[in-house]
Amino acid sequence: MIRCFAEHEKRSVTDLEGMWDFTFLGDLDVAQTDVARIAYNDRIAVPGCFDATPKYAGCRGLAAYRKRIHFDDATRHRFTFNGVHHRCRVVVVQGEKTITLAEHAGGFTVFSTDSTDHDPGAADLVVLVDNRFDYDRCPTHLDYFDWYHYGGIARGAELSRLGNTWIESVRIDTSDFRSKTVSVRVVCRTDSVSADDEAALAISINDDEISSFPVAFAAGVARVDADFTLVDAKLWFPDRPALNTARFALGDDDLIERFGIRRVSIEQGEIRINDRPVRLLGVCRHEAHPQFGCGLPKSILVEDIQLIEEMGCNFVRGSHYPQDPAFLDLCDERGICVWSEAIGWQHTAEHLNDPDFINAQVVDIREMVATSCNHPSVIMWGLQNESHSEDPANRRGYETLIGEIRSLDPSRPVTFASNHWPDDLFHDLIDIISINMYPGWYDGEIGEIPAKIDAIVGSIDASSSGGKPIIISEIGAGAVPGTHDRNKTRWSEEYQAALIDIVIEHLFEKRDRVCGLSLWQFCDCRTSEEVRRILSRPRGFNNKGVVDEYRRPKLAFDVVKSRFNSLRR
Ligand code: ADA
Numbered sequence: 001m002i003r004c005f006a007e008h009e010k011r012s013v014t015d016l017e018g019m020w021d022f023t024f025l026g027d028l029d030v031a032q033t034d035v036a037r038i039a040y041n042d043r044i045a046v047p048g049c050f051d052a053t054p055k056y057a058g059c060r061g062l063a064a065y066r067k068r069i070h071f072d073d074a075t076r077h078r079f080t081f082n083g084v085h086h087r088c089r090v091v092v093v094q095g096e097k098t099i100t101l102a103e104h105a106g107g108f109t110v111f112s113t114d115s116t117d118h119d120p121g122a123a124d125l126v127v128l129v130d131n132r133f134d135y136d137r138c139p140t141h142l143d144y145f146d147w148y149h150y151g152g153i154a155r156g157a158e159l160s161r162l163g164n165t166w167i168e169s170v171r172i173d174t175s176d177f178r179s180k181t182v183s184v185r186v187v188c189r190t191d192s193v194s195a196d197d198e199a200a201l202a203i204s205i206n207d208d209e210i211s212s213f214p215v216a217f218a219a220g221v222a223r224v225d226a227d228f229t230l231v232d233a234k235l236w237f238p239d240r241p242a243l244n245t246a247r248f249a250l251g252d253d254d255l256i257e258r259f260g261i262r263r264v265s266i267e268q269g270e271i272r273i274n275d276r277p278v279r280l281l282g283v284c285r286h287e288a289h290p291q292f293g294c295g296l297p298k299s300i301l302v303e304d305i306q307l308i309e310e311m312g313c314n315f316v317r318g319s320h321y322p323q324d325p326a327f328l329d330l331c332d333e334r335g336i337c338v339w340s341e342a343i344g345w346q347h348t349a350e351h352l353n354d355p356d357f358i359n360a361q362v363v364d365i366r367e368m369v370a371t372s373c374n375h376p377s378v379i380m381w382g383l384q385n386e387s388h389s390e391d392p393a394n395r396r397g398y399e400t401l402i403g404e405i406r407s408l409d410p411s412r413p414v415t416f417a418s419n420h421w422p423d424d425l426f427h428d429l430i431d432i433i434s435i436n437m438y439p440g441w442y443d444g445e446i447g448e449i450p451a452k453i454d455a456i457v458g459s460i461d462a463s464s465s466g467g468k469p470i471i472i473s474e475i476g477a478g479a480v481p482g483t484h485d486r487n488k489t490r491w492s493e494e495y496q497a498a499l500i501d502i503v504i505e506h507l508f509e510k511r512d513r514v515c516g517l518s519l520w521q522f523c524d525c526r527t528s529e530e531v532r533r534i535l536s537r538p539r540g541f542n543n544k545g546v547v548d549e550y551r552r553p554k555l556a557f558d559v560v561k562s563r564f565n566s567l568r569r
Pocket residue numbers: 146320385386419436474520542544
């Protein structure tokens with residue numbers, strides 16, 4: 001299941017998790033493979049990453065997954081994939097018919113594809129999955145990024161019967177938190193051709209009385225916009241995360257969505273939720289685990305959110321790609337604010353001036369916003385981590401991508417994490433200034449950290465971006481788990497703990513100009529196979545987690561826990 005709650009009570013939805021037929025095809029091409037001739041010689045679990053299993057560890061190439069599915073009838077059915085890495089081709093085989101429904105590139109976003117040309121009954125769903133690096137076909141997953149790119153149907157899949165008329169999407173935005181008014185925008189679609197296909201959309205919120213809205217289709221699409229003032233509802237705050245449930249029904253279809261009444265604003269250098277300034281205390285989080293790759297079971301999502309809460313965090317930066325929607329559900333419930341980031345890592349002018357790269361980024365952004373826009377925990381959008389925002393040749397690319405985000409969602413502030421200050425040229429395009437810096441790790445010593453933070457913050461405030469909220473979006477140190485040294489030398493847990501202690505103390509005990517911190521990083525994670533990178537990463541891991549890759553706390557965990565919890569009091 002994609003979410004932490006049932007999105008439907010009437011719509012027929014089949015969770016496709018479980019054992020699938022599998023075979024690793026290696027160097028075959030995803031477009032040229034004759035699906036009907038594949039011989040399956042293995043089994044693999046979905047959700048999951050095939051190259052996180054011992055037999056396929058390190059394998060890069062084409063993998064074929066097959067699952068017997070059942071079409072309830074001949075009406076439209078939808079396959080929804082929660083994240084397939086890195087690219088795939090979705091095919092249905094039924095009798096003599098082999099139909100390619102879709103190809104998709106980009107692993108960390110939800111996408112769906114519909115089947116309309118099938119017979120009722122059994123069929124085979126075949127997903128050809130390719131985890132090779134191929135800039136031309138999948139420019140969002142590149143081998144120089146500082147994380148390991150696993151392959152597979154990582155976050156699961158489901159099959160839904162849409163029938164002839166269905167609810168396509170729901171968008172719930174807070175239009176006025178003071179009066180507790182939300183705007184609800186629903187898109188309905190139909191395959192029926194009868195012109196008099198008037199239907200009624202029923203909406204109820206928090207089990208209040210049902211409101212009915214006429215639905216008039218034109219060219220198969222109908223939109224219903226409605227405002228609801230929820231006088232008895234509570235607002236969503238990080239420390240009091242009140243959630244509401246909206247139910248929608250259209251004919252024999254339905255949809256359930258949760259939402260929070262909250263408005264994010266930027267005022268006087270602060271980030272505010274419902275006009276209350278929030279101080280964001282958090283960590284950057286990769287979705288990775290040695291046993292599961294990037295396809296984390298819900299048990300690990302629960303473990304992660306529990307540890308994040310135990311540290312006293314109220315903030316997670318999803319680095320460097322959209323997080324699992326189920327994790328966002330947990331953040332909604334626990335009041336953990338989320339920086340949701342489109343995939344990207346140190347991109348250059350070559351990428352940012354390549355129309356195909358920009359188009360792939362736009363797809364990622366559209367899928368990220370479509371999936372995450374109703375989560376109250378998502379309070380800001382990020383993009384292009386440490387890409388070259390100091391290069392004037394990249395302005396148009398940044399304008400296009402930031403413009404796309406704002407066109408899809410004008411309600412949330414936008415930022416990008418940069419390590420190029422004071423040479424950044426595009427801070428005018430964003431609402432929050434976010435700085436990645438590693439004083440005391442890549443340069444200098446721990447004692448120099450306060451002055452270096454003050455210097456950067458001071459120079460920002462002396463610039464044209466002065467007065468905007470500032471987040472330190474990455475800062476930290478490596479610690480090889482279990483490495484101890486009373487002299488606190490680099491790579492020891494003692495050094496990492498001492499550095500993080502100074503950072504938090506200086507940012508929030510000694511000063512209050514910076515409104516947010518996301519330590520780099522929550523958990524250790526495996527880096528890419530690139531030799532230069534690996535040689536700089538003991539164990540082939542990015543060891544800057546405050547817990548190791550199995551979520552075992554390091555000394556720094558208790559420092560963060562003590563500091564953040566006392567700041568939260
Ligand atoms: C950069 C990057 C992170 C990680 C970090 C590090 O800030 O954004 O993904 O690579 O450096 O550990 O050096």
